[in-house]
Amino acid sequence: MTAEAATQALTPGELQALVGQEVGVSSWHVIDQAKIDAFAGVTGDHQFIHVDPARAAGTPFGGTIAHGFLTLSLLSAMALEAQPKIAGAGMGINYGFDKVRFLAPVKAGARLRGRFILAALTRPKPAEIDITWTSTIEIEGEKRPALAADWLNRFYLEEDHS
Numbered sequence: 001m002t003a004e005a006a007t008q009a010l011t012p013g014e015l016q017a018l019v020g021q022e023v024g025v026s027s028w029h030v031i032d033q034a035k036i037d038a039f040a041g042v043t044g045d046h047q048f049i050h051v052d053p054a055r056a057a058g059t060p061f062g063g064t065i066a067h068g069f070l071t072l073s074l075l076s077a078m079a080l081e082a083q084p085k086i087a088g089a090g091m092g093i094n095y096g097f098d099k100v101r102f103l104a105p106v107k108a109g110a111r112l113r114g115r116f117i118l119a120a121l122t123r124p125k126p127a128e129i130d131i132t133w134t135s136t137i138e139i140e141g142e143k144r145p146a147l148a149a150d151w152l153n154r155f156y157l158e159e160d161h162s
Contacts, residue, residue, distance in 0.1 A: 009087040012129055012157075018118045024082030028111040028140060029074060031066050036108055039070040053108070066106040071146050075135055078114030086129065090158035095130065098150040104142060111140040119150065129155040 010018075033053065040046050048055045049065055056064040076094075086092075106112065117134040124130055130152065137147040 009085040009089075011087045012121070012123065015084065015086065015118065015129075015131075016121050018084075019121055020118070022115060022117045023084055024116045026078035026081040026114040028113050029077065031070070031106055031108065031110050031112060033064060033108045036064060036066050036070065039067055039073075043067070043069065045069075061105050061107060064108045066108070066110075068102040068147070071102070071106050071112065071137055072100060072149070074112060074137065075114060075149070075151060078137070079116065079133075079135075082114060083116055083133070086155050086157075088157045089129070089155040092153050092155040095152035095154045097152065098132070100147070100149040102147055104139060104144040104146050106139060106146045110146075112137050112146060113140070114138075127157045129157065131155070 036050050040051050045067055049059060049061070050056075050067055051064065053064050056062075115136045115138065118131065119134045120130075120132040122130045131154075133151045133153065135147075135149045135151045136145045138145050
């Protein structure tokens, strides 16, 4: 899906037709040391592998790496760029994850992007839509992705655009 297509609002019926398909890819996001340090400050996780480049240079990673939860949290920004909007949706929430796997370390300075497959769409109530996204965060130039997750979102409709 192009950035232009990601700004178009699709009806639940149009989205249902996309189940099983990749619906979007985000732009690249740089994960520099400043972002890693800021995340450490917010979460209180100051493990040296994230925040001490000199000490981390002596590890098998050869330098600092991003927190796995920092990588996971980037799904939100990437989704805003890549996932289609839902016609009539007043708000959406994170509903949880069925699976999250951190598959490869993200070294400071790496560029990441998200890929989203619309895996499932259900309507638990007439004004609610539950979507499961098969989400992958890729590392530029690497064969293995940083993360793979089955991400659940719930959307609340203000009006019916079936």
